Amino acid sequence: xxxxxxxxxxxxxxxxxxxxxxxxxxxxxxxxxxxxxxxxxxxxxxxxxxxxxxxxxxxxxxxxxxxxxxxxxxxxxxxxxxxxxxxxxxxxxxxxxxxxxxxxxxxxxxxxxxxxxxxxxx
Amino acid sequence: xxxxxxxxxxxxxxxxxxxxxxxxxxxxxxxxxxxxxxxxxxxxxxxxxxxxxxxxxxxxxxxxxxxxxxxxxxxxxxxxxxxxxxxxxxxxxxxxxxxxxxxxxxxxxxxxxxxxxxxxxxxxxxxxxxxxxxxxxxxxxxxxxxxxxxxxxxxxxxxxxxxxxxxxxxxxxxxxxxxxxxxxxxxxxxxxxxxxxxxxxxxxxxxxxxxxxxxxxxxxxxxxxxxxxxxxxxxxxxxxxxxxxxxxxxxxxxxxxxxxxxxxxxxxxxxxxxxxxxxxxxxxxxxxxxxxxxxxxxxxxxxxxxxxxxxxxxxxxxxxxxxxxxxxxxxxxxxxxxxxxxxxxxxxxxxxxxxxxxxxxxxxxxxxxxxxxxxxxxxxxxxxxxxxxxxxxxxxxx
Numbered sequence: 320x321x322x323x324x325x326x327x328x329x330x331x332x333x334x335x336x337x338x339x340x341x342x343x344x345x346x347x348x349x350x351x352x353x354x355x356x357x358x359x360x361x362x363x364x365x366x367x368x369x370x371x372x373x374x375x376x377x378x379x380x381x382x383x384x385x386x387x388x389x390x391x392x393x394x395x396x397x398x399x400x401x402x403x404x405x406x407x408x409x410x411x412x413x414x415x416x417x418x419x420x421x422x423x424x425x426x427x428x429x430x431x432x433x434x435x436x437x438x439x440x441x
Numbered sequence: 442x443x444x445x446x447x448x449x450x451x452x453x454x455x456x457x458x459x460x461x462x463x464x465x466x467x468x469x470x471x472x473x474x475x476x477x478x479x480x481x482x483x484x485x486x487x488x489x490x491x492x493x494x495x496x497x498x499x500x501x502x503x504x505x506x507x508x509x510x511x512x513x514x515x516x517x518x519x520x521x522x523x524x525x526x527x528x529x530x531x532x533x534x535x536x537x538x539x540x541x542x543x544x545x546x547x548x549x550x551x552x553x554x555x556x557x558x559x560x561x562x563x564x565x566x567x568x569x570x571x572x573x574x575x576x577x578x579x580x581x582x583x584x585x586x587x588x589x590x591x592x593x594x595x596x597x598x599x600x601x602x603x604x605x606x607x608x609x610x611x612x613x614x615x616x617x618x619x620x621x622x623x624x625x626x627x628x629x630x631x632x633x634x635x636x637x638x639x640x641x642x643x644x645x646x647x648x649x650x651x652x653x654x655x656x657x658x659x660x661x662x663x664x665x666x667x668x669x670x671x672x673x674x675x676x677x678x679x680x681x682x683x684x685x686x687x688x689x690x691x692x693x694x695x696x697x698x699x700x701x702x703x704x705x706x707x708x709x710x711x712x713x714x715x716x717x718x719x720x721x722x723x724x725x726x727x728x729x730x731x732x733x734x735x736x737x738x739x740x741x742x743x744x745x746x747x748x749x750x751x752x753x754x755x756x757x758x759x760x761x762x763x764x765x766x767x768x769x770x771x772x773x774x775x776x777x778x779x780x781x782x783x784x785x786x787x788x789x790x791x792x793x794x795x796x797x798x799x800x801x802x803x804x805x806x807x808x809x810x811x812x813x814x815x816x817x818x819x820x821x822x823x824x825x826x827x828x829x830x831x832x833x834x835x836x837x838x839x
Contacts, residue, residue, distance in 0.1 A: 321766075329763070330770060335836045353760055353780050353788065353803035357838065375838030379762040379781035383836055419786075 345434025446772030494702030575604035597635035603751030612647020660704025758839030
């Protein structure tokens with residue numbers, strides 16, 4: 320059902336965990352559907368680049384792999400660039416998710432956008 | 442880091458085909474290819490094999506050979522029982538008169554979806570609740586039975602939790618009601634999961650219709666049985682030739698039927714293992730509940746109310762599909778009632794009926810051991826599971 324790349328990101332995710340004192344936090348999902356995810360971001364104030372990003376995901380293998388992938392795609396980008404990351408980018412980078420699991424990619428980009436929308440210029 | 446271990450704890454999904462059974466099937470996949478309906482020697486040797494298989498099943502169920510119908514699966518048997526009965530009863534009913542079925546909320550999809558489908562065709566279906574132990578209460582059934590009830594279908598043992606249903610008591614209740622009633626209630630049970638472990642004497646149970654599966658009892662896939670008590674009106678769903686007492690047209694799957702008959706007659710030989718299997722399961726449950734914090738057992742605690750081989754757990758902060766895949770990487774095969782494995786993205790209807798919250802159902806894990814399970818395998822599982830749950834909890838942060 321899952322390709323090697325999805326399994327790899329599920330088995331050895333690089334970006335999982337919390338960030339202490341994050342600048343912004345994004346949420347998506349709900350406990351009813353089984354997926355709950357939180358993104359923690361550190362932002363460079365001058366460049367508006369994402370310095371660090373981590374995730375915590377309660378969800379299936381696809382949700383965990385997609386969380387890891389969205390972090391990998393977002394790190395180093397400016398908030399404006401990161402806001403453009405679409406669920407298709409996440410899915411493509413994972414070598415296409417099974418059709419039933421596309422919503423996992425949607426969920427992670429939703430969480431990223433939720434975080435970005437909360438960032439207030441200081 | 443490929444793991445060489447291969448531990449199969451998913452015997453409720455399917456069982457390994459017994460080697461001796463395969464051996465008995467082989468001639469019918471090779472040299473004995475005659476059509477059982479043919480009059481010549483080729484046909485006779487396969488029709489004789491079918492006769493033996495009917496006898497084997499009849500002995501197991503304590504019924505007549507003519508009451509045994511081989512089908513293509515337990516799902517097909519459930520369909521033949523329910524749809525076949527309704528089809529036949531309808532022909533005798535007045536126009537506009539409804540058929541009435543009572544089933545439990547925890548039936549296998551083969552029964553549940555069949556009944557839901559029949560609801561679209563003017564059949565009234567009542568869904569019996571279960572307690573938090575996953576068992577139907579006989580009082581609830583008694584309260585739902587009314588003069589119009591045509592069919593009651595309650596599974597013998599649940600495939601997700603192993604919860605054993607009070608089939609004998611239901612059989613008694615229905616027999617008592619039928620005595621004082623012109624309009625008869627028919628009683629069906631799906632015994633696919635129970636057959637390995639529990640008495641399936643149809644007269645003891647008081648059932649009119651009973652479903653069996655080949656591949657849950659170390660036999661082949663692609664074959665099931667429906668027991669139909671003499672005189673129960675079942676209309677065939679597949680019409681054509683005279684096979685299976687004219688109830689299931691189509692040239693018989695001789696090899697699979699031979700395998701099913703052998704599997705049924707072998708059940709008696711592994712029944713003495715029941716106590717060993719149960720003690721392995723009890724050990725597994727004790728290990729898991731001690732070693733994994735925030736774990737919960739989703740099956741009846743009383744041994745009389747559960748199968749010796751199925752345990753069902755929920756682990757807070759872990760999603761079931763992820764846990765199944767992570768354990769698979771450690772060489773352990775189990776399953777889950779999480780929504781992430783279903784097309785509808787809905788969690789197990791069985792666990793929800795028992796009153797579990799959605800997050801609990803999403804985090805469920807079913808472990809079903811079998812006659813080949815060893816203590817060493819249980820120990821390995823008990824060693825790997827806590828680490829795996831811990832790792833996934835770190836990822837979920839919960």
